[in-house]
Amino acid sequence: MTTVKPILLAEDNPRDAELALAAMEEHHIADKVVVCHDGAEVLDYLYCRGVFASRQQGNPVVVFLDLKMPKVDGLEVLKTIKSDANLRPIPVVMLTSSREERDLAQSYALGANAYVVKPVEFHQFITAVKELGVFWGVINEPPPECSDPIE
Amino acid sequence: MESVTQERPSTPPSIQSEPVPASHPVLPPKARSLIERFTHWSIERRVLAVFGLVFACIVVISAISYRNTTVLIENSRLDTKSHELLQLLGSVREALGTAESGHRRYLVTGDESYLTSYRTVVERMPEYLRYLRGMTNERAEQLNRVELLERLIARQLGAEADAIAQREKLGYEGVRHLALSGAAKNELEGIHGLMTELDSAEQRAILARVTQSAGSTNSTIVLLGLGALLQLVLLGSVYFLIHHDVTERRRVAAELHSRGELLEASNKELEAFSYSVSHDLRAPLRHIDGYAALLSKAAGASLNDKASRYLQTISGSAKQMGQLIDDLLVFSRMGRQDMLRTTVNLDQLVKTVLHDLRLDLQGRTISWTMHPLPGVSGDPAMLRQVFVNLISNALKFTATRPEAKIEIGVVRQSSVEVEVFVRDNGVGFDMQYVDKLFGVFQRLHRNDEFEGTGIGLANVRRIIHRHGGRTWAEGALNQGATFYFSLPLARSLK
Numbered sequence: 115m116t117t118v119k120p121i122l123l124a125e126d127n128p129r130d131a132e133l134a135l136a137a138m139e140e141h142h143i144a145d146k147v148v149v150c151h152d153g154a155e156v157l158d159y160l161y162c163r164g165v166f167a168s169r170q171q172g173n174p175v176v177v178f179l180d181l182k183m184p185k186v187d188g189l190e191v192l193k194t195i196k197s198d199a200n201l202r203p204i205p206v207v208m209l210t211s212s213r214e215e216r217d218l219a220q221s222y223a224l225g226a227n228a229y230v231v232k233p234v235e236f237h238q239f240i241t242a243v244k245e246l247g248v249f250w251g252v253i254n255e256p257p258p259e260c261s262d263p264i265e
Numbered sequence: 266m267e268s269v270t271q272e273r274p275s276t277p278p279s280i281q282s283e284p285v286p287a288s289h290p291v292l293p294p295k296a297r298s299l300i301e302r303f304t305h306w307s308i309e310r311r312v313l314a315v316f317g318l319v320f321a322c323i324v325v326i327s328a329i330s331y332r333n334t335t336v337l338i339e340n341s342r343l344d345t346k347s348h349e350l351l352q353l354l355g356s357v358r359e360a361l362g363t364a365e366s367g368h369r370r371y372l373v374t375g376d377e378s379y380l381t382s383y384r385t386v387v388e389r390m391p392e393y394l395r396y397l398r399g400m401t402n403e404r405a406e407q408l409n410r411v412e413l414l415e416r417l418i419a420r421q422l423g424a425e426a427d428a429i430a431q432r433e434k435l436g437y438e439g440v441r442h443l444a445l446s447g448a449a450k451n452e453l454e455g456i457h458g459l460m461t462e463l464d465s466a467e468q469r470a471i472l473a474r475v476t477q478s479a480g481s482t483n484s485t486i487v488l489l490g491l492g493a494l495l496q497l498v499l500l501g502s503v504y505f506l507i508h509h510d511v512t513e514r515r516r517v518a519a520e521l522h523s524r525g526e527l528l529e530a531s532n533k534e535l536e537a538f539s540y541s542v543s544h545d546l547r548a549p550l551r552h553i554d555g556y557a558a559l560l561s562k563a564a565g566a567s568l569n570d571k572a573s574r575y576l577q578t579i580s581g582s583a584k585q586m587g588q589l590i591d592d593l594l595v596f597s598r599m600g601r602q603d604m605l606r607t608t609v610n611l612d613q614l615v616k617t618v619l620h621d622l623r624l625d626l627q628g629r630t631i632s633w634t635m636h637p638l639p640g641v642s643g644d645p646a647m648l649r650q651v652f653v654n655l656i657s658n659a660l661k662f663t664a665t666r667p668e669a670k671i672e673i674g675v676v677r678q679s680s681v682e683v684e685v686f687v688r689d690n691g692v693g694f695d696m697q698y699v700d701k702l703f704g705v706f707q708r709l710h711r712n713d714e715f716e717g718t719g720i721g722l723a724n725v726r727r728i729i730h731r732h733g734g735r736t737w738a739e740g741a742l743n744q745g746a747t748f749y750f751s752l753p754l755a756r757s758l759k
Binding site: 127129130133136181182210211212213232233234235236237239240 | 544545547548550551552554555556557558559580583584586587588591594
């Protein structure tokens with residue numbers, strides 16, 4: 115692993131973010147995680163603007179997207195990502211509390227790559243987040259970065 | 266009804282049904298009891314009674330008018346005959362005069378040509394008289410007169426014939442006195458008197474009939490007017506009732522519509538509510554459990570037994586609340602979710618459910634008795650939930666038994682529905698609490714005896730009700746429980 119491609123975690127709730135980070139900590143992938151606190155920030159990150167104007171170029175290896183977020187909600191972010199040719203290859207995993215059929219259907223219709231319901235139980239939550247992080251961040255081979263390959 | 270409203274014009278309808286005060290002096294007791302009965306009737310019976318009354322009146326009016334008209338027609342027929350009779354009488358009078366003058370001229374002159382007209386009259390007379398008899402309208406009085414007239418005419422003509430015969434035999438001198446005064450002077454007087462009687466009697470009859478006809482015409486006109494009025498009243502009330510009914514229906518439809526809208530709005534609200542329940546209420550629970558876990562990990566070594574038990578309790582409670590929320594959401598979803606209607610093979614369904622529950626079956630000694638189940642009409646996912654809940658319950662409440670016995674089968678099957686049971690030999694329940702079994706959050710066991718949220722059976726009932734079936738249960742403490750539900754059979758699937 116010579117390239118450190120970030121995992122983007124969009125989570126408006128700082129506690130959820132902290133718990134997710136704690137889960138990833140166990141597998142030492144927490145340092146790869148970039149946390150955004152609302153949809154607008156996610157889009158700023160992806161388009162390298164605002165506070166992320168000076169970040170290193172390149173797409174994240176995966177985006178974990180909460181559905182309900184202030185400013186721009188998860189589904190809107192998903193829609194933007196999947197309708198942008200440059201961003202479309204990024205795997206997007208919906209990570210949400212909602213088990214509603216409507217949310218599931220809409221997410222998949224917009225092109226989500228996976229949909230995970232956050233379990234209430236911490237151990238299950240840790241396991242889920244860990245496995246997701248490991249699968250998408252380590253095991254899964256990300257799409258080639260055609261526009262701006264990373265060293 | 267009229268008299269009631271007259272008596273108490275300002276009485277509101279609710280009090281109107283009270284009996285009329287006994288002190289009322291105007292109405293006889295019989296009429297009063299009738300009115301009392303009428304006011305006690307329902308509005309439908311009243312309408313029916315009034316309509317029946319009006320209808321009966323119209324029928325009576327029609328019958329009387331019909332009879333009057335028949336009388337008029339009969340009178341006009343009789344009048345025609347009467348006029349013919351009068352005319353005929355004139356002809357007969359004229360003919361008799363001709364015969365009289367003819368025979369007298371012959372008697373004087375002896376000229377045979379005068380006899381021609383006489384003979385014609387004699388020939389025709391029987392025919393005249395027959396007609397006359399037919400014109401009397403079979404009234405005995407007139408018929409007698411006609412018969413008398415016939416006899417007198419016969420005598421007159423006979424006397425004249427005799428005189429003619431004498432003239433032929435004896436010549437003018439022999440019949441001179443006859444020629445001067447006429448052969449049948451007496452008869453002729455009688456005949457004229459009789460004919461005048463006939464004439465005036467007929468005129469009287471005509472006059473009587475004219476009076477009768479005028480009377481019945483007048484009464485017919487009045488009755489027809491009354492009938493028309495009643496029909497107008499009937500039509501008016503029918504219009505009023507229909508109008509009233511239609512307005513009422515429109516009002517009800519509008520109300521239903523607005524209630525439907527309200528219901529839809531409240532359903533949407535409920536959906537939004539359960540959405541936020543599912544999303545927002547779970548987050549803090551996750552945090553409680555998560556931070557408790559992090560705390561126990563961070564400080565685990567330094568915590569005493571009591572402190573770590575507290576932490577475990579915090580986690581356990583959070584998990585339990587999570588489970589409650591999940592179950593409640595399922596319950597709410599079962600109530601509003603659209604339902605499929607397909608044929609569901611229950612045998613297959615039970616097999617899948619047992620396969621899904623295989624983890625719960627590990628380490629348990631269970632004797633299963635599975636009877637064949639029919640195909641039913643319903644939503645596969647919902648019915649699956651029914652079996653999951655009932656079988657999980659059976660497993661849960663037999664956990665204390667060395668050998669659990671679970672039996673699934675059919676109690677009764679009719680042409681349209683089937684009654685299925687799930688029986689276990691578990692801890693059972695006291696029948697006095699049977700009504701609480703299917704309620705939401707109703708539990709018959711403490712949580713430390715058997716875990717659960719108290720939603721499972723409520724869900725079973727809700728699903729079965731949505732399928733048009735029933736649920737019930739039988740059991741006894743420590744002697745197991747049997748849960749029943751009915752479902753429409755696949756055959757009756759439309």
